[in-house]
Amino acid sequence: MSLADLIDAFVNLDENRVLGIVEKLLREGTDPSEILEACRKATTIIGERFERGEYFLSELVFASEIFNSVMRVVLPELKRETKPLGTIVLGTVQGDIHDIGKNIFKAFAEAAGFKVIDLGVDVPPERFVDAVRTHNPDIVGMSGLLTISYESMKKTVNALKEAGLRDRVRVIVGGGRMDEHVKRYVGADEWADNAMLGIRKCKEMLGLGG
Amino acid sequence: MTGAELKSPEDLLKERFGRVEKAIELGEPDRVPLIIFTCGDILRKYAKGYELYFNYDRAREVSVRFATEYPVDVFLAALAAEGFIFALAFSDYPDIAPSVRFWTGPMHDALGDKYTRWPGRELPEDSIFQFIGGQFMEAKEYCKLSDDPITFLNEVILPRSCLNLEKPNSEKANVALIRLGVEVSRYLKFLGDSAADLAKVGVPSLPLTFAYAPLDFIGDFLRYPTGALLDVRRHPDDVKRACEALVEPILKVALSLKPAGAKYAFIPLHLNEYLSPKLYNEFYWPTLKKIIVALYEQGIKSLVFFEGWHDPHLETILELPRGWGIAYFEKTDVRKAKKILGGHTCIMGGVPPSLLLEATPDKIKGYIKDILSEVKPGGGFILSPGVADIPMPVPPENLRALIDAVEEYGRY
Numbered sequence: 001m002s003l004a005d006l007i008d009a010f011v012n013l014d015e016n017r018v019l020g021i022v023e024k025l026l027r028e029g030t031d032p033s034e035i036l037e038a039c040r041k042a043t044t045i046i047g048e049r050f051e052r053g054e055y056f057l058s059e060l061v062f063a064s065e066i067f068n069s070v071m072r073v074v075l076p077e078l079k080r081e082t083k084p085l086g087t088i089v090l091g092t093v094q095g096d097i098h099d100i101g102k103n104i105f106k107a108f109a110e111a112a113g114f115k116v117i118d119l120g121v122d123v124p125p126e127r128f129v130d131a132v133r134t135h136n137p138d139i140v141g142m143s144g145l146l147t148i149s150y151e152s153m154k155k156t157v158n159a160l161k162e163a164g165l166r167d168r169v170r171v172i173v174g175g176g177r178m179d180e181h182v183k184r185y186v187g188a189d190e191w192a193d194n195a196m197l198g199i200r201k202c203k204e205m206l207g208l209g210g
Numbered sequence: 211m212t213g214a215e216l217k218s219p220e221d222l223l224k225e226r227f228g229r230v231e232k233a234i235e236l237g238e239p240d241r242v243p244l245i246i247f248t249c250g251d252i253l254r255k256y257a258k259g260y261e262l263y264f265n266y267d268r269a270r271e272v273s274v275r276f277a278t279e280y281p282v283d284v285f286l287a288a289l290a291a292e293g294f295i296f297a298l299a300f301s302d303y304p305d306i307a308p309s310v311r312f313w314t315g316p317m318h319d320a321l322g323d324k325y326t327r328w329p330g331r332e333l334p335e336d337s338i339f340q341f342i343g344g345q346f347m348e349a350k351e352y353c354k355l356s357d358d359p360i361t362f363l364n365e366v367i368l369p370r371s372c373l374n375l376e377k378p379n380s381e382k383a384n385v386a387l388i389r390l391g392v393e394v395s396r397y398l399k400f401l402g403d404s405a406a407d408l409a410k411v412g413v414p415s416l417p418l419t420f421a422y423a424p425l426d427f428i429g430d431f432l433r434y435p436t437g438a439l440l441d442v443r444r445h446p447d448d449v450k451r452a453c454e455a456l457v458e459p460i461l462k463v464a465l466s467l468k469p470a471g472a473k474y475a476f477i478p479l480h481l482n483e484y485l486s487p488k489l490y491n492e493f494y495w496p497t498l499k500k501i502i503v504a505l506y507e508q509g510i511k512s513l514v515f516f517e518g519w520h521d522p523h524l525e526t527i528l529e530l531p532r533g534w535g536i537a538y539f540e541k542t543d544v545r546k547a548k549k550i551l552g553g554h555t556c557i558m559g560g561v562p563p564s565l566l567l568e569a570t571p572d573k574i575k576g577y578i579k580d581i582l583s584e585v586k587p588g589g590g591f592i593l594s595p596g597v598a599d600i601p602m603p604v605p606p607e608n609l610r611a612l613i614d615a616v617e618e619y620g621r622y
Contacts, residue, residue, distance in 0.1 A: 013443070056522070057484040058439045065440060095337040097327055100436060122333070147251050147563055147601040148338055176483075176518055176541070177597060181564035193541075 001025065003038040010042035011049075013062050015069075022070055032077040039070055043111035047196040057104075060195060064107030071110075084115035086138035086206050089131045089169075091119030093152035098145035101175055105141070105195040112199050125152070125159035132165050139202055142188070144175045153186040161187075170205040174198045222412030226283040230414070230592065234474075234511060234536055234556045238589035242582060242620035243283040244613065245558065247598040250289055250338045252276065254602040259337045260330035262289050263315035266400040274407040280609050285413050287404070288598070290314045290397070291326040292341045292478075294422050294463075295371070295431040299363040301459040304466035309394045311420050311463070315339070317397070320389035322373030325431065338599075346371045347432040349441055352448035355432070356455040367432065419472035419510065421464040423498040424453035426480045439484060442493050453497040461504055468510060474535065475505050475512045478598075483518030490523050502530055511535035513558075515598060516542060524550050540596045548585045558592040560585065561612065566595065566604045571611035578615035586620065593620065 001024050009017035025035055046063045049055040088109060092102050099121050106116050117135050119127055128140060140160070142153045153173050160166040172190040173182060183191040190205060192198035203209060217225070225240075232239035246252075250262045256272040263269070269289050277285045290312035297311040313321070315328050324344050329337040346367050347355065354362045368375050374386035405415045428449070429438035441449050464475045477498075485494055502512045512535035519541040527537060532554050539547055539559040547557050560581050565574060578593070585591045593616050600609070 015443075053522070056486040056489075058442065058481075058486065058489060061436050061439045061484065062443055065436075095334055097333070097340055097342055146338065146340065147597060147599045150564070150567060150601050151603055177564065179562065179564050181562065181568035185564070185568040 003030070003034060006035065006038045007042045007045070010039060010063070010066060011045045013046075013059060013066065015062070015066050018066055019069060019073070022073055026073070026077060032074045033080065033082060035070070035074050036078070036082075039067060040111055040113060043067060043108055047108065047199065050194075050196045051200075057194070060104050060108070061100075064104050067107050067111050082113070085113040085203070085208060087115045087117065087135060088139045088141050088202065089117045089119065089128065089135055089137040090141040090143065091123035091128065091131075092121040092143045092145075093149050093156060094122055094124045095152050096144045096146050096149045097121040099143070101145065101195065102143040105143070105174060105198050108195050108199050109202065112203070114199075114202065125156040128156050129159050129163045129165065132160065132169060133163075137169060138206055140169045140171045141198070141202070142171070142173050142186075144173070145177065147177065149175065150182055150185060153182075153188070157187040172198060172201060172205070217412070219410055219412035222281075223409055223414050226412070227414040230283050230416075233590060233592050236533055236553060236556060236590040238622045241622060242586055242616055243592045244616045244620075245284045245286070245592055245594045246280070246282045246600065247286045247288065247594065248276075249599050250287070251602050252600040252604065253287065253289075254336060254338070258329070258335055259333075259339075260315075260328075260335045263328060263339055264330065266314075266396060270400065270404050270407055273404055274411060277408050277413040278411050279606075280613060281411070281413055282613065283414070284416055285408060286416060288312070291318070291339045292430065293317070293323075293325075294420070294427065295325070295363060295367070297420070297463045298422075298427070298456075298459050299360065299368060301462040301466075302360060304462070307463050308419065308467045309398055310390070312397075314393065314397050316393045317390055320386050320393055321375065322386070324371050324373065341430070343430045343434055344371065345432075345434045345437050349433075349437075349445055349448070352441075352445060352452050356448070356451045359452075359455050359459055371431070416513070417471050417473045418513070419464050419467035419475045421460055421475045421477045421501050421505065421512070423477065423479055423481075423494060423501075424456040424460065425449070425494045425497070426478075427456055427460070428452060429481050435481060435484070438481065442485075442489060446493070449493060453493065457497050457500050457504075460501055464501070464505055464510065465508060468508065473510060475510050476515070477502070477512055478515040479517050482516060482520055482523060485523075487522050491526065495523070495526055499526075499529060502534055506531055506534050513538060516540065521546070527551055527555055530555070536592065538594065538598075544591070545581065545584045548591065552588055552590065556590045556592065557585070558594050559596045560591075560593050561595045563595050563597050563600050563604075566608050566612060567601050569608070571607050574608055574611040575615040575618070578612065579619045582616075582619045586622070589622070 006021045171188040173188045174192045178191040178193050190201045229239040229243045253272050261268040273287045293313040297307045300307045327333050327340045375383045429435040515538045536556045544560040
């Protein structure tokens, strides 16, 4: 049982095998940060398979479930925090309470190495503004499913402008119904209609490549 | 629309409905029909979200105002949330089942259901209602669901999922059901009156009944969508058996409105976009196909809303009998769909709501001209905004551009 086995089991979404290997590796004294790094590699491969059309949303849902289970075991063992790629303030915008997409994005963003501050659902513009002041993130990620979310996203960007914070962050809108039109209407920098595209664009916005 | 003002409402009604029917029958009408659906977002132009779902008089007034200002071939305002679990729970009673298929705001108040959230209740006053679902069944309970779905839903799930029904036979639970009944009769009157209001201005409604994809029922009402997806991997045989067990009661609900003249069964899909072709063909499609085919054999065509991106599963639609119904697409490119399904399936969709929101009237017209030049020939096409709603801030001139464009470029 090695880190390579862990990556293989994770990429093939073999939940029981993943958890078995993680437990064994921890018992044998493997550095927990190496386990996390292996999971990171696995989720990158899963993301690539998704973007190639070999994996679908159900595989992403399952992979985020596996990742969250691994985190529950590994996080308490972690002795040092690794430096994140960047910080994302994330939330479903005011008036919308859907979070399946947001949660998939969050799991994969954390797996990719981002620090994610999750504000939850139905988040009013002022809470995004407060969170930007408090956490000084690189990126604000606004999620939404319904057509009413477009308005709230625009209000949130305007609130960031009024608070003088818009130029300090990059803004991405995410959700199944996001596109170039919505990006322009809202005044965001990027859009993504799936979690993997969202993570690729977050990396690009920070100059980290795809 | 050109010349519309010269025709009587009766003539307009006949002309518009005939146009839609012709397209559904895969023919070429006089022009491409335009259908607009809303769950309330666009109607917030005239009334607060809260009023649309809690005040039937206001809802009637604004629906007819919209249909007068923006006349289309069919206008459908679904100002009520998904309540299919009630229809299914009462599917042995065809006089009751279809009436509780949707929940309005006051019905939510009566039941205290945990599936939906409402403006002025759990949401800001000017929001729209939202279906959120939840997990009300354990994975180990699949066998109970499969053995006897109706008993399981009534005795186990409804008490868990509706606050006011948590103690069956209690005073509170009985009162909740009486309140629900009172609201249902008010709602049915509202539906009848609304259809009559629209008919008076020459805008037809569709004679609809309703069905559901079994796996979506499990995802939406019992296990939450992500829970159902995990079950597909962890408990595949249980999921398959449950889907099979749900086919018959779903058909009973859908057929209960046949005597009242229902001609089309609306089936909104949710998990289609999530599944790989392998999982779709194993867990989702077989039972959905069974339902669509059984309804078709009973003279009811289906109007299936293929939510999200349905591209990987497009060809499976060809397994249905020719002329089975209408495939309403959201993110799937209708040009691609027409190439694959043309002459077999009536295709609906084509206009991204975000385009209406952000583009100029000229750009919208240009877009519709281009798309119609490809999908119009041969008939069997209905133009419609691709998500069953239009965002409230869409400027009036953009909505007019949509209506004018179909008039200008949609003629055969």
